Amino acid sequence: MITLNVNGVRHEVQAPDDTPLLYVLRNDLQLIGPQFGCGLAQCGACAVLVDGKEVRSCITPVASVVNQEITTLEGLPARWAKQKRLSAEEAKNTLHPVQQAWIEEQTPQCGFCQNGMMIKATELLESNPHPTLAQIKEAFTTSGPSPNLCRCGTYVAIIEAVQHASTIMANGR
């Protein structure tokens, strides 16, 4: 039995230690934000935050993250609510500013990679609330195990959404 802390909730799961975290999240915990893209940590579709750092769940053994705080796309609103100390009522109707910006900028095309893009954006903006264009490009290209890849070519929209999210976060809503 493995105990995981995901999105602020403790879960007991039965899985071999070497099972990639992705399959536990998707198949055992029904957390479907992270997607299977390559299984090789080459694209970022499966990204989650582990203690605030972007990690590729497709190659991360589940036993290696037992004592850590895992956040999936589903957990971004609560993460934001906690950081901003929003009331339970407010939190219920709030998306993370990154998600909000992704909607307002109409960022996704097919959207399959966007889980990883939003996770990466959250990681970036938590450490650097006002990134420059160069810093955004660096974050999505060289900061992780591989660049975060989008086959639909939505990079322009991602950059605009990161900048928009930065503004929303600064305004505190």
Place this chain on the structure above:
Amino acid sequence: MATMSEKPGLGFVPTLSRRQFVKAGGALVVGFSLVGPEILKGDAAKPAMLKNSIDPTLLSSWIEIHPDNTILIRTGKNDFGQGTTFTAYRQIVADELSVSFEAITTVVTGDTDRTPDGSGAFDFLGRGVPNIRKAAAYTYQALLGLASERLGVPKERLAVKDGVVSGGGKSVSYGDLVKNQQLKLTIPVKGELTSIMGLTIDGNPPMKPVSEYTVIGKSFKNSIIRSKVAAKETWATDVRLPGMLHARVVHPKTLGSTLISAGGVDKTKFPNSQVIVKGNFLGVVAPTEWEAIQAADQVASATKWTEWKGLPGNAKLYQHLREEADWKSAPATKGDANKGDAGPALAASHKKLAATYQLSYMKHAPIGPTMAVADVKPDGTVHIYTHNQNPQELRGEIAMMLGTTPDHVIVHAYPGPGHYGRSNGGNAGAEDEAVILSQSVGKPVRVQWMRADDMQWSTQSAAAFSDVQLAIDDKGKMSAYQVDHYMPPMQDDRPIGAVLAGLPTMPAPDVHSDFITSTVNNISDPWVYARVPNVMERGHGTFQVGQKASPLAVGLRDHSMRTPVQFQQNYPRELAISEAAALAGTDALQFRLDHASEERVIGVLKAVRDASGWDTRPSPRPAPVSTGSTPVRGRGVSLMFRNLTYWACVCQIAVTPSTGAIVVEKCTLAVDPGIVINPMQLKRQVEGGAVMGISHALFEEVTFDESGITTDDWTSYPIPTMADIPEIKVVLINNPKVGTYGGGSEAPNALAAPAIAAALHDATAKMIRRLPMKPAYVQALLKT
């Protein structure tokens, strides 16, 4: 109803099912359709109805008006990320019905038992008249008829705004009009549901004049984006059925290997795994996904296949195509724009070009590998849950494979990773494999391809080459243009699992296949240089490379991919036109203007010239440089007409001669689709397409040896990263006087390549005539 999706609940989506709706809202819909003799001239054609289909001749199968004034629309077209069904379709229907965008609360897409028309996720706007527009136009006439009766006012004296019909001092809402009505009215429909083109609504209902559009033209948001971004959407990848097993497929060692012996599963390590063998098809199923993956790896390593070497290898590809491929069996085709006599004009000219242009094989390369869940029930009914561009055609293919009829097969369509044409003929790879395995084990089975399966066992966009000859006359004008396009067929719709298992499929592309799957290479790039007096375009087709030699009948299978065939013909043309301009000593953009006569061609060229800051001068630039480690800059232009839309593109690049690395610094696109339906969505489509175009131009090449494809992941098949993208500028030209709307998500992926190649020539005076322009190839060229 607040949501846009109407999927059966799988535990993740808070949608209101139709049953819940009935409970919540009382009367559900008025089955309502009409078409009296005044609208419908001639008999309503009625294609044979299939069980598990909805009646396409019933108007209510397309559009439901509810008593609460909400509206539901159904389309067989499945969204692939461009959002057209959730934005443009709602806007088109809203304007035809004179209702608000928001009144259309539900869009049902794709599922074979809940949508009427079939066909593929391509050409969404149907050359200006998609089925849903005609359905809306018929519905509007029906509503006017009802209102006329109700209000006692002739139809001509009625006015409609926001779903309220007024006339003679009285008014009534659509919801009140349909309340407690039960009209079964029919519309004419033609075509074949399970074919690539599906069904088309016939007849000519009156349509709303463009001048009365109020919803079209505005930037409404794509509703599915919210649910995807909030992790509330059910993707195909999320479907889990009770008792479902996970599966991985062990594909053959090469594209021609047959099975000698299947490896057994090590039961000490994988006690719950099972190997399924059918012909040369091998699958491993297990209760958990991780066990299935590991057991499949172990089985793969213990399985023996025959060796096969029947491919030319990519180093000898063009030599093979030129010298060994059979271009005689398929009849040559000729372009519609052919005129004059190119031969004498070429012979008479002193300035001429004869050049060959080559495009590599490319992968659709969805960001998630293909997957499907299949559930073959004991009574023979088959349910498939997947992301697919043509669920109705898939239904036919699965029925053929199983020796049953399409009414036994139901395809449930879900969002998934875009794959840009791969399944527009019915399958993307995993669907039939899931069916074979589910039938074998008697349980639902989920087949997920791994990254290497998707790179090595899917279809690809065909390689091609073109021989161009052109002549410049004494006045610096192009006096003749002649091209011979050579390309293997682009539409192999055979499901791969069925092929491997030896089960029935449609034939591989052949001379005698139907028009779209045949080996005949049609001219697909409309000619836009009307002032050239002598034009000769010819197309030559052949068979898929290695397919006939492969004991599996596989080889390099090809399938249409975004702007198919037209890309392969436009790239050589547009690069050759830039070469012609250089030969004439004229600016490449001005040269195009000089040879065009259509107002919209001239319009996009001028728009892209102005927006890109184009400096008018001949190429190459003064003092071009092809050596050294200092980046050199250049610019190039390209032009295309596709699906009623005119496109022009300028790319400004920097190339480092010593490394051959090209960086695109700025990409400007001018787009004239006629009526711009949704500026925001169109802009996003164009930006994405432009990035894919840069990817095709600089990065994408399927490599293969004599046995199979050697690109197997994102390292061996790279696509652009965020660091590779230029500043992208999109100029939308709203041109309502044209009266039609054209497509927006195909074409931009083809525009960058010829513009970048021309820019490289502008910078260096060296012309590269092959794609992709990888650094090694550019470096080699610059050394010559």
